[in-house]
Amino acid sequence: GAVVSQHPSRVICKSGTSVKIECRSLDFQATTMFWYRQFPKKSLMLMATSNEGSKATYEQGVEKDKFLINHASLTLSTLTVTSAHPEDSSFYICSANSDGRGANEKLFFGSGTQLSVL
Amino acid sequence: SQQGEEDPQALSIQEGENATMNCSYKTSINNLQWYRQNSGRGLVHLILIRSNEREKHSGRLRVTLDTSKKSSSLLITASRAADTASYFCATRGSTLGRLYFGRGTQLTVWP
Numbered sequence: 593g594a595v596v597s598q599h600p601s602r603v604i605c606k607s608g609t610s611v612k613i614e615c616r617s618l619d620f621q622a623t624t625m626f627w628y629r630q631f632p633k634k635s636l637m638l639m640a641t642s643n644e645g646s647k648a649t650y651e652q653g654v655e656k657d658k659f660l661i662n663h664a665s666l667t668l669s670t671l672t673v674t675s676a677h678p679e680d681s682s683f684y685i686c687s688a689n690s691d692g693r694g695a696n697e698k699l700f701f702g703s704g705t706q707l708s709v710l
Numbered sequence: 711s712q713q714g715e716e717d718p719q720a721l722s723i724q725e726g727e728n729a730t731m732n733c734s735y736k737t738s739i740n741n742l743q744w745y746r747q748n749s750g751r752g753l754v755h756l757i758l759i760r761s762n763e764r765e766k767h768s769g770r771l772r773v774t775l776d777t778s779k780k781s782s783s784l785l786i787t788a789s790r791a792a793d794t795a796s797y798f799c800a801t802r803g804s805t806l807g808r809l810y811f812g813r814g815t816q817l818t819v820w821p
Contacts, residue, residue: 598752626808635798636753636811685752697741697802699809701752 594620598686598702605676606710613671613705615686621666622688626699627659630683642669642686676709683707714742714782714799714812722818729786731815733799734779740802742775743809744784747796756784756797791821 595618605611615625623644628636640661641649648661658680660672669688673680683706687699714735723729733742741760745753759766759775759782766773772785786793796816800809 596752628811633813633816635813638808638810641808683750687753698743698755698758699753700755701745703752704750706750 594618594688594700596622596686596688596700596702598705600705601703602706602708604708604710607677608675611673611676611707613673613684613686613707615669615671615688615702617667617688617700620688622669623666625663625669625686625688627661627669627671628685628687630685630704636685639671642671644669673707676707678709681707681709714801714810716797716799716812716815718815719813720816720818722820723789724820725789725791727789727819729789729793729817729819731784731797731817733782733784733812735782735799735801736780737801739777742782743800743802744771744773744782745798745800745811747798747814749795753798786817789817789819791819793817793819 597616597618599614625642627639629639630636638651639654642661642663644663644666650656663669683704685704687701714733717732741758743758744756747753757768757773759773770787775782796814798811798814800811
């Protein structure tokens, strides 16, 4: 199957700092990637759809200025949590279709990033 | 909400037993997918069933879909300790790839 690599796996930062999370498709090109957030024992919440070469599409209620998404190449999308606060602490996961056109509907997920803001 | 909702929230069984998890959803769907997540890890796709299908098998997995009841079930037969994980159903939004997940069923299989 297609491989999605996410880095870092865990990050601890001070309140007010910014944190960047990278999501790479290793063996395929992904014109679209998706960012999810997961709270303990809760469902995954879709945050935004990252589109290569264009602006991300954010879900209702997600602050675009808080969660900056950049999809500069067909294999890399980044999520930057700006001015992080303790309430931003969560598990963030990226995913992508292996078929850049989206014809293959199953998603391949990164291993996730556990963010802890002190 | 387009999210699926799994039932039960937690399931604990012995190795060799079958595990059944259910998923209900609210809107019409194109397909429904089941994913597995080990603790602190990303999700792994298990199986996809399309709206015009009623049942699908993959190894020890059996998925059913009842679009009239807006529900699906995932059956894992002859469970193993390695099956211990959270299982999520996901429905697709209007855009390919935009999946909406439920809260999952935490399955624990005791050796």
